[in-house]
Amino acid sequence: MTVMIDGKKTASQIQSELVNKAQALKKAGLTPCLAVVLVGDDPASQVYVRNKHRAAQKIGIKTKDIHLPKETSQAELLKLITELNSDPTVHAILVQMPLPAQIDAEAMINTIAPEKDADGLNPTNIGHLFMDDPRALACTPRGIMTLLEKYQIEVAGKEVVIIGRSNLVGRPLAALMLNADATVTIAHSKTKDLKKIARQADILVVATGRAEMITKDHIKEGAVVIDVGINRLADGRLVGDVAQGDLDGYVSYLTPVPGGVGPMTIAMLMQQTLELAEKSR
Numbered sequence: 061m062t063v064m065i066d067g068k069k070t071a072s073q074i075q076s077e078l079v080n081k082a083q084a085l086k087k088a089g090l091t092p093c094l095a096v097v098l099v100g101d102d103p104a105s106q107v108y109v110r111n112k113h114r115a116a117q118k119i120g121i122k123t124k125d126i127h128l129p130k131e132t133s134q135a136e137l138l139k140l141i142t143e144l145n146s147d148p149t150v151h152a153i154l155v156q157m158p159l160p161a162q163i164d165a166e167a168m169i170n171t172i173a174p175e176k177d178a179d180g181l182n183p184t185n186i187g188h189l190f191m192d193d194p195r196a197l198a199c200t201p202r203g204i205m206t207l208l209e210k211y212q213i214e215v216a217g218k219e220v221v222i223i224g225r226s227n228l229v230g231r232p233l234a235a236l237m238l239n240a241d242a243t244v245t246i247a248h249s250k251t252k253d254l255k256k257i258a259r260q261a262d263i264l265v266v267a268t269g270r271a272e273m274i275t276k277d278h279i280k281e282g283a284v285v286i287d288v289g290i291n292r293l294a295d296g297r298l299v300g301d302v303a304q305g306d307l308d309g310y311v312s313y314l315t316p317v318p319g320g321v322g323p324m325t326i327a328m329l330m331q332q333t334l335e336l337a338e339k340s341r
């Protein structure tokens with residue numbers, strides 16, 4: 061039997077718990093505030109930005125919405141981030157990826173103050189994470205670890221294979237899995253014999269951005285499959301990076317798309333905003 065992991069339900073449970081935390085902070089005179097910066101008008105990014113605002117509003121987190129034109133220069137973006145860094149009413153900053161080509165994502169990430177880093181992507185935070193002394197964490201990897209915990213899926217001692225090595229997902233997730241005592245393999249586009257590597261996984265995490273590229277023959281029977289991908293097909297359907305159609309009854313646990321990892325990313329962003337606000341005092 062395959063258990064479908066309900067990320068939507070788990071995320072909404074977490075978000076309702078956060079309401080009390082936000083209220084307590086407000087009573088103590090602190091209104092938690094997340095700044096979301098969107099450069100350009102990528103339609104998918106706009107959907108995520110909207111979802112984030114909706115979640116924040118429900119919890120009682122203030123958001124500062126900053127929408128910049130797609131031709132914004134790197135200098136202009138860095139100046140804005142510097143201003144947000146020194147604004148005492150802002151506790152967390154998120155700059156939506158991808159950025160237009162004229163902006164160097166690394167320079168942007170380096171500019172966000174580590175103590176306001178909503179995404180946990182700043183090298184200081186990544187360094188602490190790799191030293192098993194985590195501060196701000198990347199939200200999608202944190203969401204995945206939280207789902208595994210909530211479903212009581214043991215990580216310690218397991219063979220974990222992560223397909224994808226982005227700074228946003230694969231790399232920070234590998235560190236979290238290692239900190240949780242898994243044996244971790246990271247695969248990517250240069251990996252030889254991906255099927256063989258993937259089939260070793262007790263827990264397989266796929267974050268490639270390639271619609272349905274991982275099929276049953278990449279997966280060991282009874283494995284836990286975490287599908288991070290979100291791909292919009294030409295016919296409008298939303299699918300993951302895993303071809304999920306014939307996995308029912310074959311894998312032990314599976315995250316659906318939509319309704320799996322995506323909503324958890326947003327819940328973790330909200331949780332982290334409250335944590336950063338709390339630590340700011």
Ligand SMILES: NC(=O)C1=CN([C@@H]2O[C@H](COP(=O)(O)OP(=O)(O)OC[C@H]3O[C@@H](n4cnc5c(N)ncnc54)[C@H](OP(=O)(O)O)[C@@H]3O)[C@@H](O)[C@H]2O)C=CC1
Nearest residue numbers: 200224225226229248249267268269288289290321322325
């Ligand atoms: N659910 C959520 O909350 C989130 C979902 N996403 C989704 O997750 C997916 C991945 O996102 P992100 O990590 O930002 O993507 P990136 O494009 O930054 O990274 C993709 C990774 O996949 C690897 N890859 C690509 N093709 C293959 C292949 N054929 N075989 C093996 N590895 C491959 C790349 O390898 P190489 O490094 O060699 O190029 C790269 O490491 C996307 O669909 C995105 O929309 C992203 C963030 C949050």
Ligand SMILES: Nc1nc(=O)c2c([nH]1)NC[C@@H]1CN(c3ccc(C(=O)N[C@@H](CCC(=O)O)C(=O)O)cc3)C=[N+]21
Nearest residue numbers: 107108111155156157158179318319320322323325326
């Ligand atoms: N700096 C930065 N941080 C990010 O965390 C970040 C980013 N940039 N750029 C883009 C990716 C993608 N991402 C998602 C968040 C929520 C859903 C989500 O809510 N998905 C829902 C709905 C999907 C839909 O209906 O379109 C679901 O999967 O059920 C998806 C994707 C965060 N990302």
